[in-house]
Structures are given as C-alpha cells and as structure tokens.
Amino acid sequence: MAVSGFEGFEKRLELHFFGDDPKNMGTLGLGLRLLDFDSIQEVLDEVQCTVVSAVANHYFDAYVLSE
C-alpha cells in the first residue's frame, strides 16, 4: 500500500429539495435551515465529520468541518 498522506481532493455533494406546500418552508421560508442540530450531527456522524466552526447570515448557514 503506497504510503498515504492526507487526501486533499474532496468529494462534493449538492442536493436540492422542494416542498409541495409552501408551509413546508416554514414561516420565514427557512426550509432546510429548520433542521435541528442533532439531525445535522447525525448526518455528519455518518460522513465521519464534526463541526469545528459555524457562521450564518440571512440566506444560509455555513459550517467548517473536521474529519
């Protein structure tokens, strides 16, 4: 097995969703941003990542992850 270093090249996944009913987007149109942190952490556990830093604005939430 070749000596391995840390793999820099990323895998990137982009998923788009829609709601049949505008209600699904929540009162402020937050949609997926309404997912609670436990749900996000459950997803990241599957990926084998954890959140080390986070920031948000009116439009979206951004998390820096550590493998």
Place this chain on the structure above:
Amino acid sequence: SSLFVYPTKIIIKTCGTTQLLKSIPPLLRHASLDLGLTLSSCRYTRGNFIFPRAQPFPYTNFQNEVVYLEESLPAALCYRKASVMPSKTPSHAWHVFSASTQNTTCRFGDSDDDDLYTLEICMTELDRDLARNFFRRPGDDKNGDSAGKEMTELTGISQINPRALICDFAFDPCGYSMNGIDGDRHSTIHVTPEDGYSYASFECVGSVYDDREEVVRMLKKVVQVFRPATMSVSTTCASHEAWTRVAGALEPLGFKCRSCAADEFPAAGTVVYQTFVDRR
C-alpha cells in the same frame, strides 16, 4: 471540509477518507419527515484522489460511487447521468454524477438561477514557501479559530472577496479550512499543505452578470495565495458564458490551458472542465 445549508439546497464538501455518500439517507429522511421536503436533484463531483487506495468502498472507483448513488436516490430522480471528463494528464479527470426529476439542463429546474455558476478549483504542487503559511507555529498558544484567523490575514485569503464574512479554522499541526458568506453566495477554501501532496481548493458562486474584472481579480488573488504548479477548474452553469472568463483570467497570470472538456447534465446545466499548468 464544509457544509452549507440553504433553505432548499445542501452542499457537503469533504476531504480525507470520509464517507460522504452515507449522508444521503439521513438527509432525505429528515428533510421529508421533519420538514415535508422532497429531493428534486442531486449532483456529485470530485477530481482524482492522490491516494485512491486509501479510500474506503465505494470511493475505490467511480463506478462503485455511481451504483451507490443510484441505489440511494429515489426513483423520482429518473433523469440521471454519470461521466468522467478527461484532460490531457491522466492524473487529472473530473467525475460528475447528476440526477433530477426534470429532464432540463437549467440549474435545478429553476430558470431564475440560470445566470449563476459554481466554480470548483483544485490546485496541486503549491508553492512551498506559501504552503508553509498553513502550518501551525509550535507553541503558538492559539486555538484552531485564532490560528485560522491569523492564517486568513497572513496569506491574503481575506482579500479574495473583501465583502465576505469569513469563518476559518487551522488544524494541528497543519491544514486550513474557511467558509465565506457574501449575501446568498458561499465560497470555501480547504488546504492540505504537506510537501509531496500539497493541495488547495477554492470554490465560489458567481453570476454571468457580475463584473468580468471581478472574476479576474479574484482568480488572480487565489493564484497569488497558493501559486500552484497545476490547477483544474470546473465551471457549472446553465449558460455557456462563465467558463470563458476563467481561461481569460488565468492565462495572463502565467498559466497555460492544457485541456478543456464540456458536457451537459440534468439539472446542473453545462459542466466545463479545464486544466492549467504554470508556464514557469
């Protein structure tokens, strides 16, 4: 690695040997059960791994990844396409899988977004002196956040998009990740600075209506921060206009375009994959 959560879109971009595709089942479940939201399209992209044999299944080869994706996605996403976009160098290829409920190349079925494009840049063989900026200083009594902030300023990354609010982190003993937020547009940088397999990525969202000079200025700054020997640039856009800006920006910086491949994908639009080498 990074995660972006928009109201109707989620982007996860992870390095190392992470099991990214295992995120799909819990994401679909929570979106549906918690929020009543349904998946309309999916796009998976990656370059060539430097250490492919270190990857776990299914990332051992793209066919396995495609089978895994096909089995994870609902049948409603019936328009699907997988392609490995070539370049002139065997070590560089761009792997794309896209699936949608609509057989359209306008971005994610939303023609309002047709002017937007996503730029995914992968840089290898970073300039050694510049890569050294992404090592923690022993005994710097900083944490990941404060060391990350220091790297962001020291390297000039804060100047790539001066408007962006930056969330950054420096790993120990080396490595760096940042997310930028500028209105409804994200950007992100991940750096693996170790000599022999140094790598940096830059991703951002732009619009074909943006000032042309803005793209040139931004790419020039990215090149100044990392000075890579090789760069690959993937542009995903409904219109055919975005990718020409990239070549126009990089060639005056001393980079020669070695290859250019284009292909159409459901919901993603046109993906143009270009590779560049430093002429020096």
